Amino acid sequence: RIRRTTVPQIAARKGGEPIVSLTSYHAHTAAIVDRHADFILVGDSLGMVMHGMETTVGVPLELMIMHGRAVVRGTKKALIVVDMPFGTYEESPNMAFRNAAKVMKETGCGAVKLEGGARMAETIRFLTERGIPVMAHTGLTPQSSHVMGGFKTQGRNEETWASHIDDARAVAEAGAFAVVLEGMVEPLAAKITKDIAIPTIGIGASVECDGQILVLEDMLGLNPWTPKFVKVYGQLGPMIEQAVEAYAADVRTRAFPTEDEVYR
Numbered sequence: 001r002i003r004r005t006t007v008p009q010i011a012a013r014k015g016g017e018p019i020v021s022l023t024s025y026h027a028h029t030a031a032i033v034d035r036h037a038d039f040i041l042v043g044d045s046l047g048m049v050m051h052g053m054e055t056t057v058g059v060p061l062e063l064m065i066m067h068g069r070a071v072v073r074g075t076k077k078a079l080i081v082v083d084m085p086f087g088t089y090e091e092s093p094n095m096a097f098r099n100a101a102k103v104m105k106e107t108g109c110g111a112v113k114l115e116g117g118a119r120m121a122e123t124i125r126f127l128t129e130r131g132i133p134v135m136a137h138t139g140l141t142p143q144s145s146h147v148m149g150g151f152k153t154q155g156r157n158e159e160t161w162a163s164h165i166d167d168a169r170a171v172a173e174a175g176a177f178a179v180v181l182e183g184m185v186e187p188l189a190a191k192i193t194k195d196i197a198i199p200t201i202g203i204g205a206s207v208e209c210d211g212q213i214l215v216l217e218d219m220l221g222l223n224p225w226t227p228k229f230v231k232v233y234g235q236l237g238p239m240i241e242q243a244v245e246a247y248a249a250d251v252r253t254r255a256f257p258t259e260d261e262v263y264r
């Protein structure tokens, strides 16, 4: 059995070979991603992608655990990181530990991710010192979209850069092993990457980041809306449409099933 990529192995990639990552919520797709990615994120974006929610705010812990388990079962090589959903970690380090430990015990994942910079530093330290590796997430943090007034690119005003840099430094100093930089102007993401000692994982950020992540369904062309930061590597939407259309026509004309698909 192949040993999975470890948290220290990801941390050691700072300034080295770029870290490859995608999200997955599903055993069969995770098995494919597992052959190519260093870590797989079971992101709370699953609320929007899999369950049609408008934001990630409504995602329950149990749903993260269900999909986390599916991805751990479907993979053997990548580090699996599971998102802590809104409302399960912000209140106190104790609450965060209780819920993060539940996620790790019930899914078998290797680390958790949570959103927030300096304000989450105490919690990140608390978890890390007690055996829970934490990936941080700063910049555009979708769980705070109601405070931010939507999904807004961060750092357009250079006066805000200092606080974004402080956030990234704070999570690194608190013991996070990597940090996702989401939705920020490119030079800010490049600067943070140079300024901090842990790997940065970019999404809508910079090619200078130590790694990149995308939502799998976005890069496969399954999202009817493609944000600017996504590169579409496959057109699965149209492919699925064609297949479903062909099947429907075959059923209507009794062209399916044929002799090959029935038991005699």
Ligand code: KIV
Pocket: 023, 041, 042, 043, 044, 045, 046, 083, 137, 180, 182, 203, 213, 214, 215
């Ligand atoms: O939930 C998610 O998919 C994420 C990534 C976009 C970083 O947090």
Ligand code: NA
Pocket: 043, 044, 045, 083
């Ligand atoms: Na997320």
